[in-house]
Amino acid sequence: MLLIDFEWNRGYDANPLDEILQIGAVRVERLGGPIQDTFNVYIRPRVHKSFSPGARELPELSRSKASEIDFASALESFLDWCQGETEFAAWGNDDFRVLKRNCDYWGLPVPLLHQAYDLQRAFGYMVGAEGQQVALWRAVAYCGIPDTFTFHNALNDTVYTAILSEWLSEESLHFDPKQAPPPKKLPQFAQEPFPPQPRFRVGPLPTPESILDTRIARRPACPLCGEKFWVQQWQSAPGRQYFSTFCCPEHGRFLCRLTLTPLEDGTWRGRMAVPAITPDLLETYRAALNGDPYFCKSSNRKRRKRRWHAHRARIGSAM
Incomplete structure (x- = not known):
């Protein structure tokens, strides 16, 4: 299973694309298991002339601005690293949406996601907050995990997500607020x-x-x-x-x-x-x-x- 996270520049101008600036991922054998491998790449922005307030706050924005890697090359490297894996998880479902829109914008095939778990939703179910979006930093604090790494770095956030996945049950992974009682x-x-x-x-x-x-x-x-x-x-x-x-x-x-x-x-x-x-x-x-x-x-x-x-x-x- 791969845990993924993206950082992006939200589009407020004539082009509404949320342009991905960083791809971070970790590989685990199972949720709650040890991290086996990591992936990280910074992508040079090419779409918007300015950065949204959220993007300006990214701690590694300068590394994306200095990067020579475009989205197509970054995606190719990421898919090679995935090695055909089709089971993914992320903290929230925005990452899956943003990935599809970036692929569509650049005319690239969307990666096959046979299974895409929303661990934010699963965590909310575990702590009795069904249907709420618990921020990653808050979940880390609730579980007493040391905040060793900077948040809003795609690789760091996937590491936190991998640690938090130990708190999740199989039932929580399949919880659907639309079908909830x-x-x-x-x-x-x-x-x-x-x-x-x-x-x-x-x-x-x-x-x-x-x-x-x-x-x-x-x-x-x-x-x-x-x-x-x-x-x-x-x-x-x-x-x-x-x-x-x-x-x-x-x-x-x-x-x-x-x-x-x-x-x-x-x-x-x-x-x-x-x-x-x-x-x-x-x-x-x-x-x-x-x-x-x-x-x-x-x-x-x-x-x-x-x-x-x-x-x-x-x-x-x-x-």
Whole structure:
């Protein structure tokens, strides 16, 4: 299987082509498996006279501008590297669309994609955010993966995607939002019994939102193997209860519950647990699905920016 990523210059002028500036790819034997080989090529822009705001932010844009390789040559090298592989995956489906449009523009045959997996959609399913587009940097932060490489570099992003693929199940790869059950229909939970799980105290913290956003509340563990997963959103139910689900690739989907309690000093405390599924619990969860979800917030990106600026400052002082 090949994991691919493209960086492109979005077309806002008379020509709407999103011109590919970089092709990055990694080869894996299976999703979640080790990287066996990599491919990377920078492509000289030839279509647009200026760069879109997103393209100007690309960390390796100068390497594309300095490249002598055109899209046709880059595609030929990429297809040689693919060695006839027809099973592909990418973080989102825009890459497949952009590849086809660039091939059509230059009059080149579109590569045969026998299977094209959208790993962004699969990841959203795994973290209970079906139908949402979870940014790659946010998924990396949720899974606790060190942000060692710069984002928005096609090769780096495929490496991150390869690491994230370990969190995906076969069920998630084939999830289709168009065929998904209505939001109020309950998901299928794991049927295997498990021993009573400990309840984790959260806080006290100043607001209910700070409880919902905190790391300990959003890191439930599979009650059968102990593997930890991330919660991205909560559904509120009567009695200051909040519910979310997570899916263990080995044991299936589970429900987690966070109960909030106001304290006399104005702060809030929470208790998070993974309860056993009962008919009463399912009815409470069904009621929670009627409300609007609360999407958890993360400050990891801001911390990354602060670390990057601090790093730049250290480099400047050293010079």
